[in-house]
Amino acid sequence: MSDKINRVVLAYSGGLDTSVILKWLQQEYQCEVVTFTADLGQGEELGPVRGKAEMAGVKPEHIFIDDLREEFVRDFVFPMMRANAQYEGLYLLGTSIARPLIARRQIEIARQVNADAVSHGATGKGNDQVRFELGYYALNPDIKVIAPWREWDLTSRERLIEFAEAHQIPIARDKRGEAPFSTDANLLHTSSEGKVLEDPWEEVPDYVYSRTVNPEDAPDAPESITIDFERGDGVALNGEAMSPATLLTALNELGRKHGIGRLDLVENRFVGMKSRGMYETPGGTIYQLAHRGIEQITLDRGAAHLKDELMPRYAELIYNGFWFAPEREMLQAAIDHSQAKVTGTVRLKLYKGNVIVTGRRSPNSLYSEKVVTFEDDQGAYDQRDAAGFIKLNALRLRLLGRRDG
16 A cells, blocks of 8 residues: 555444455555444444454454443534434434444544554445545544445445355344345434335335334323423433433333334435435434423524524535534534423323323513403504505515515
């Protein structure tokens, strides 16, 4: 290789792809590999990852397995949820929001161990390569990035398995042959795509779902819950104070039980193609609807409507990988400012895939029963004022009508 790499930090899961990448980096670049595995609440046992890395020749002191669940929800998921962010009106950005945290930690480790480069297992067709690398370069403009899928000739699963077998890399039984679909999981969601999901006309097979029961099989009785918010962030479930990750974990279980948060989506990738994926975001779906519920009574109309105008741009920035860009930080500052009075309690009903807001209250509520009532408002609102309001707003329409009529 033209640029000598002495040490590289690899985002490592211990699966087939990153296990092959680890060996490939050692061979192709003749370099030392440092592995980093993030526990983002993906629900997998990460203990074996250390053994796999050691078996591949990674020094024990160069194997990093970090529990980032609280940091993930507190510093990434909750700030995103303050914006009610949804990409293309539907996707709650579960994969997208995890990438900047992984990238940041990789760069921190690279500095700690004096690594020359970082590496990831994202393919050249997907969005994740963009998200990882924009994060890397934002945090270390001079870092070298190695993206094996854009360099090697291992262009199929068969080739990966052949490479693994030739180098005594253990392969899980369910990875022999073509996998029916690929998945990515963290505390916010599970995504599935590829193979059985590639035809957008075919219904998602039930076995693809892993985080939620079929809504048709969910309990026949609804369940009511409350979520307390302070300054736009959830702080308690049913009156019990919880940390961010604990709260999302509890909501995930409620969503799983009631079949909440399934999404079958054909989306527009940043790299230009359309892709079909299935997303399960049980707790996030409940949380976002609750957050909107508390905003309904605490946000001024102008602030609420401006937030909804900014949201698509904000969501697109996260989807495309620009978490560390100044425009995302500018939008975040405005969004966070709007949340100063978003404090209170929302009551929700969970039932067979549905989340229904049934009540909201706040010490900062802008809702006035005295003003809005259809009964005697005792002078709180003079209905005669509406005549002038309407005439002023109708003036240009009347002028147009006289001219064009």
